[in-house]
Amino acid sequence: MLNMSDIMETITMIQDENLDIRTTTMGISLIDCADTDIDRSCQKVYDKIYSHAKDLVKTGEFIERKYGIPIVNKRVSVTPISLLLGVSGGDPVKYAKTLDKVAHDIGINFIGGYSALVQKGFSAGDRELIESIPRALAETELVCSSVNIGSTKAGINMDAVKIMGQKVREAAELTADRQCIGDAKLVVFCNAVEDNPFMAGAFHGITEADCVLSVGVSGPGVVRSVLAKMPDDASLNEVAEAIKKTAFKITRVGQLVGTEAAEMLNVPFGIIDLSLAPTPAVGDSVAHILEEIGLEQCGAHGTTAALAMLNDAVKKGGLMASSSVGGLSGAFIPVTEDAGMINAAREGTLSIEKLEAMTAVCSVGLDMIVIPGDTPAEVISAIIADEAAIGMVNSKTTAVRVIPAIGLEEGQELDFGGLLGSGPVMKLRTKSPAKMINRGGRIPAPMQSLKN
Amino acid sequence: MSETQKAVVTVIGKDMVGILSKVSAAVAEANANVMEVTQSVLDGYFCMIMILDITAADKSIDEMQALIGSHVPDMVVHVMHENIFNSMHRI
Numbered sequence: 333m334l335n336m337s338d339i340m341e342t343i344t345m346i347q348d349e350n351l352d353i354r355t356t357t358m359g360i361s362l363i364d365c366a367d368t369d370i371d372r373s374c375q376k377v378y379d380k381i382y383s384h385a386k387d388l389v390k391t392g393e394f395i396e397r398k399y400g401i402p403i404v405n406k407r408v409s410v411t412p413i414s415l416l417l418g419v420s421g422g423d424p425v426k427y428a429k430t431l432d433k434v435a436h437d438i439g440i441n442f443i444g445g446y447s448a449l450v451q452k453g454f455s456a457g458d459r460e461l462i463e464s465i466p467r468a469l470a471e472t473e474l475v476c477s478s479v480n481i482g483s484t485k486a487g488i489n490m491d492a493v494k495i496m497g498q499k500v501r502e503a504a505e506l507t508a509d510r511q512c513i514g515d516a517k518l519v520v521f522c523n524a525v526e527d528n529p530f531m532a533g534a535f536h537g538i539t540e541a542d543c544v545l546s547v548g549v550s551g552p553g554v555v556r557s558v559l560a561k562m563p564d565d566a567s568l569n570e571v572a573e574a575i576k577k578t579a580f581k582i583t584r585v586g587q588l589v590g591t592e593a594a595e596m597l598n599v600p601f602g603i604i605d606l607s608l609a610p611t612p613a614v615g616d617s618v619a620h621i622l623e624e625i626g627l628e629q630c631g632a633h634g635t636t637a638a639l640a641m642l643n644d645a646v647k648k649g650g651l652m653a654s655s656s657v658g659g660l661s662g663a664f665i666p667v668t669e670d671a672g673m674i675n676a677a678r679e680g681t682l683s684i685e686k687l688e689a690m691t692a693v694c695s696v697g698l699d700m701i702v703i704p705g706d707t708p709a710e711v712i713s714a715i716i717a718d719e720a721a722i723g724m725v726n727s728k729t730t731a732v733r734v735i736p737a738i739g740l741e742e743g744q745e746l747d748f749g750g751l752l753g754s755g756p757v758m759k760l761r762t763k764s765p766a767k768m769i770n771r772g773g774r775i776p777a778p779m780q781s782l783k784n
Numbered sequence: 785m786s787e788t789q790k791a792v793v794t795v796i797g798k799d800m801v802g803i804l805s806k807v808s809a810a811v812a813e814a815n816a817n818v819m820e821v822t823q824s825v826l827d828g829y830f831c832m833i834m835i836l837d838i839t840a841a842d843k844s845i846d847e848m849q850a851l852i853g854s855h856v857p858d859m860v861v862h863v864m865h866e867n868i869f870n871s872m873h874r875i
Contacts, residue, residue, distance in 0.1 A: 397846040400864040
């Protein structure tokens, strides 16, 4: 039988500690929509997404009411569009506009998959799609884009890295009048995962089933408040244990919502991604968890160790709670979306170098970082290359989502509003990596790739 | 016959006369059956948990929450399907 303290714990988590289901994401394969005529292809894309996902929002809202837990986002991820473009040719932005239209028509928050996977080289459609990304992001509202430029198996495609540096800049320039929002929807990956339900990096991998429903759970506030109740002299293994137990509970809720939603929508349940994804709301910050562990401020020496422990404990707790854990699963550190990170960046405690170190032990990479508006493309490429190297060597996903704030300088702030938050322009090194970036070619796959 | 559907009602707030009766009236209005009630008053704060059988209820969970809330406007009322508690606290 349920007891009173269990019931009150659940209610407090939801009401006071911002426990929520961050996203239910439906992954839809578009392979069967490819057509040599781009207009026909777009029509098939529209029809397939519409017919599969038209009840996604309604189902989400029903479950929200039944269990009293908010489901913040309803999203769709699709097969990388470069594959369709390779068949159809034509102006890739037509696909972006089709995705944007269907997203609006079914009422979802974002649609991801305007993507290309070029870790080893470019195939038909890849270059054209990448070239079109800045325009696609400027001319649509809900479309998210990602490009995978490296992997542990394939090494790093430095030609793609060079191009992506330029595209990140162009995307910011084309949306300079809208807080450079284009770049908040563009992620450059190394070791991208094919079942990630979180934006902006979600796409539906080609190895996935035709249509699946995945869930992303969140709850940094819950973890923080559990730690806040612990005595100051509790040892770190006790802290890790507490995080693990909390992650277990959070994940169980995700599992419940995911299986029920999948059943209602009559599609297989994909994976649950148990990520501590912060929002700018008070009490929903990953930085505050690190501070609760015992740092004066996030970014202080010790941050990397605390984050490594947090990330690992979250995974361990979640693994047992769900039948299929996937996606990124761990702690996210998007600077502008995390109240504690924003403060630490403003005060200068958190630097880009520290963030880079943190990405070696957490689940993603340099995320939502505002950089000076005059940053040259090759510096952005070099940031991408550094991050990809960390991912490649450590066999983990890393990503770069930086926003060159056009017209702003170090110390000024860019404000997106809403879930994307705001943040100060962070200082970068100004010495040029241009010669290395312009060499192009590939960084060969590391020793770790030779496991056979 | 489908299996029993249960919901958990929690009512929290300052203690006053008639809370239990008002909440029960609302529950009856929704055609839900009270299976179990626990309540405590600590420092003048009232906290009640009620398990309902909602198999035959003619209102949805959120409608029930609104209905109970309207009977005791000064209290914080939650109504949630029991599955969320079971999955979180039972292996």
